[in-house]
Amino acid sequence: MAETKPERVKTFSNVSISGGTHGNEMTGIHLVRRWMSNATARTEVERSSFKTHLLLSNPRAIEKCVRYIHVDLNRQFSHDPITPDKDKYEVQRACEIQKWIADNNVDYSIDLHNTTSNMGVTLILTSLAATTIGLQITASIKEAINFPVSILSLGFAFGKRDSGFTSLTKSGIGIEVGPLAHGTVKSEVFQRTAAVVSKTLDIIEAFNNGKEFQEREIELFECKKMVKYPCDENGNISAMIHPKLEEQDWKPLKKGDPMFMTFGGQTITYEEEEVIWPTFINEASYLEKEIAFAVTKKVKRHLGAVKRI
């Protein structure tokens, strides 16, 4: 087989790390606060080949320990200019953050999240971020970490355009760790998140310093759509995740497998032919949209080699 030349990509000069994009997801909030307020701790996120920028994304939601004040901040971002809306705090905040990203020339963003789902550590890529370099960095993080890590490629399952934090930059990842009840912090989740951030920075540093990402095949989960809870005639949710599906994120669900249990105790099974890999099972903040879980497909993806310009 003829060896193909590695794709040449620009180095990264400014990396942002943000917590509190959702104001009740505490790990990122406590980590970013610590790195902001403590010079010794700050060295944990500093590297020689790029500058690190720290951000608490949604200060008013953080203060109230709620996901958001008016609208979900993590659905307001865009690669294109954001249209201001003075009545919505998060839209205003999205505009300010977009400017902050531009002013600091941030070219890689790391956004820290927690989920109530039993997803472990998940590295999330929006559609714009799922480039070869984006996936190579992500695959290298997974490889370098000594606990299970899943890669989730969001595509457009959350809407018709990229709207997550990382869509503000040419490359970046969301680090989603669970299970963790919103408003709480757990040392294991805290330490694993810190370890993934540190490893991400190490990998960017190595790339900047000339390390080549080799051609390879990776396994990831592609998000296809959201599944809603069954509802009664009044639009109220009438069932729960079935005990056999509860906490089974990333595991295959096949035709005939239990999916929901009604409040009356009846089992509802999955009836499609196609095998799916549910995740974000029973995420608290998706309940307002009656979302029970996200449907993903486990796929293999070939990645070409990448090297700095």
Next chain:
Amino acid sequence: MAETKPERVKTFSNVSISGGTHGNEMTGIHLVRRWMSNATARTEVERSSFKTHLLLSNPRAIEKCVRYIHVDLNRQFSHDPITPDKDKYEVQRACEIQKWIADNNVDYSIDLHNTTSNMGVTLILTSLAATTIGLQITASIKEAINFPVSILSLGFAFGKRDSGFTSLTKSGIGIEVGPLAHGTVKSEVFQRTAAVVSKTLDIIEAFNNGKEFQEREIELFECKKMVKYPCDENGNISAMIHPKLEEQDWKPLKKGDPMFMTFGGQTITYEEEEVIWPTFINEASYLEKEIAFAVTKKVKRHLGAVKRI
């Protein structure tokens, strides 16, 4: 030993079951809604010797899926008349509920709660409810249930007077089930809560019908005080529950055992001589008061026999 005569206690004529006293604790909300809206389901909570009354305690907080709107409703109740305060929705609601309890002659109340702590099923008694009959009913529930149940006697650890829902009635219990992230529901938690409610009603029914509670010794946990998180000079929490204490509700904590881990990774140990049994470890809603866990002591209590008048 001479047999002592059983204490004679009035039967119960009206039992209330309330959910949503905290608007983001979903199990009680879904259970009460189901019993309210469905005649077949309602029979699950009906018995022949008393009337059952259903209540969603904090409708505005339920609608917003938050613990409370202005103040914690479950700290506003009292056995004495409650002083109205038009500016605080929950004080107004506490007055309305006190009137509802009086109008319906409710003499036993069951209030349904969830916790993010790994407490399993806990039957909670306020100080007024920890009478011989109150404890006899509670001990009988524990005995009748085929999964682990703990009994927690609150005393005045939460304040200088009883202020929980059950302080509105001469007898009653709080049913606290976890771990469950606020805003979510899990089938196992749902089914266990329903089973405990059903068993409570069976036991009251049997007592009303003449069954005598025998003299016995029971084991329970007495709540002594709350332990706060370590804070820095700015009053911000500077540590988390130590991984070795996380999820270890009801297990003894001895001098020298790890208790907290600072965000910087240092272990803080428990340094008192006295053995304690922590619970409500890492309960999300106590974080606003910087409460890390509740200190309890495991005690044995002698209960005299009780029979209906």
